[in-house]
Amino acid sequence: MTRRRGLSARLKLTLSYAGFLAVAGALLLAVVWGYLLRYVPDNPQGLLGVSPNRWLLVRTFFPAAGVAMACLLVFGLVGGWLLAGRMLAPLHRIRDAARRAGDGSLSHRIRMKGRQDEFRELSDAFDSMLGRLESHVDEQRRFAANASHELRTPLAVSRALLDVAREDPTHDHEELVERLRTVNTRAIALTEALLVLSRGDSGTFTRESVDLSLLAEEAAETLLPLAERRRITLDVTGTAARTSGSAELLLRMVTNLVQNAVVHNVPAGGTVTVHTGTEGAGTGRVGTGRGGTGATSVLRVENTGPPLAPEVVPTLTEPFQRGATRVRTDEHAGVGLGLAIVRSVVRAHDGSLDLVARPAGGLLVTVRLPGAP
Numbered sequence: 001m002t003r004r005r006g007l008s009a010r011l012k013l014t015l016s017y018a019g020f021l022a023v024a025g026a027l028l029l030a031v032v033w034g035y036l037l038r039y040v041p042d043n044p045q046g047l048l049g050v051s052p053n054r055w056l057l058v059r060t061f062f063p064a065a066g067v068a069m070a071c072l073l074v075f076g077l078v079g080g081w082l083l084a085g086r087m088l089a090p091l092h093r094i095r096d097a098a099r100r101a102g103d104g105s106l107s108h109r110i111r112m113k114g115r116q117d118e119f120r121e122l123s124d125a126f127d128s129m130l131g132r133l134e135s136h137v138d139e140q141r142r143f144a145a146n147a148s149h150e151l152r153t154p155l156a157v158s159r160a161l162l163d164v165a166r167e168d169p170t171h172d173h174e175e176l177v178e179r180l181r182t183v184n185t186r187a188i189a190l191t192e193a194l195l196v197l198s199r200g201d202s203g204t205f206t207r208e209s210v211d212l213s214l215l216a217e218e219a220a221e222t223l224l225p226l227a228e229r230r231r232i233t234l235d236v237t238g239t240a241a242r243t244s245g246s247a248e249l250l251l252r253m254v255t256n257l258v259q260n261a262v263v264h265n266v267p268a269g270g271t272v273t274v275h276t277g278t279e280g281a282g283t284g285r286v287g288t289g290r291g292g293t294g295a296t297s298v299l300r301v302e303n304t305g306p307p308l309a310p311e312v313v314p315t316l317t318e319p320f321q322r323g324a325t326r327v328r329t330d331e332h333a334g335v336g337l338g339l340a341i342v343r344s345v346v347r348a349h350d351g352s353l354d355l356v357a358r359p360a361g362g363l364l365v366t367v368r369l370p371g372a373p
Helices: 009-035 054-102 118-167 173-202 212-229 247-263 313-317 338-348
Strands: 208-211 233-238 242-245 271-279 296-303 352-357 363-370
Touching (some): 009 054, 054 118, 118 173, 242 247, 242 363, 247 271, 247 296, 247 338, 247 363, 338 363
Parallel strands (some): 233 271
Antiparallel strands (some): 296 363
């Protein structure tokens, strides 16, 4: 943005300091005149018949006062210029860091030393902003690279299948069509997941009152046939847990969590438990009442499964990240965006997501969202 050149902040502060000293000096002279000189008699004998008189004092005092005012003004200008430069030095460092960030260098930090004051608070806040911005940009770059790779894979497979069909006309066309359909279905699922993830990150949705317990029951009903085929017990317990948000996105969040718990489970005889409830402000316990002002709606999904290394758990919410023991090769292999979508939806609804590896194996996922009356 182009602006007209104006006075610098340093010059403005300097003029302010000098002006303040000049006004203070003028007030001091006025006090001297008002309470001292005007009471001196203006006659040849002066005060008590002894000279000097008012005329002589005024003639002697005002030239000296003028010199003192001039020195005071020069002192105010020089001292104000030096003090303003010292006071504004931290702003120059913040300005330089902002320009570097504007040029694309997000790794630079101010790291201003000294005791805590307004400039240090501004510097620390700016460093924190740069850190979050750098992390977000790196995450977006990794996401774009991974998304392009994932989208290229089904296209490359489709091209290879078509090349085989063209070079070998006797190849079984039904098998080719089925394999192309499978690859195309996976590509569509990946694209839809990317769209949902983008919508959750943007936060552009209409908010309404949503009950997490109803969403949990709907997700469990949808995934019950899958759980039965895998001989996994699926239970939904708890009470109403109302929050404000997008019913579609929240249903996708709950469905992803339940499906993830069913798919990444033991081969047979596993369990998945979905529990909803509320936590009162400051209690830290899941209650049985309705959500209200100050309450937090809670959704917990716990499943059995193979043990997970603690260092693997934080990476599960990254896009296209799959733990080595969690990769599936069946029809529910997924695209590596299930928990990433969950994290995006939770973040868009101002909530929190906690993942904890169970000592006996499996995962405990806890979602906390602001309660709605």
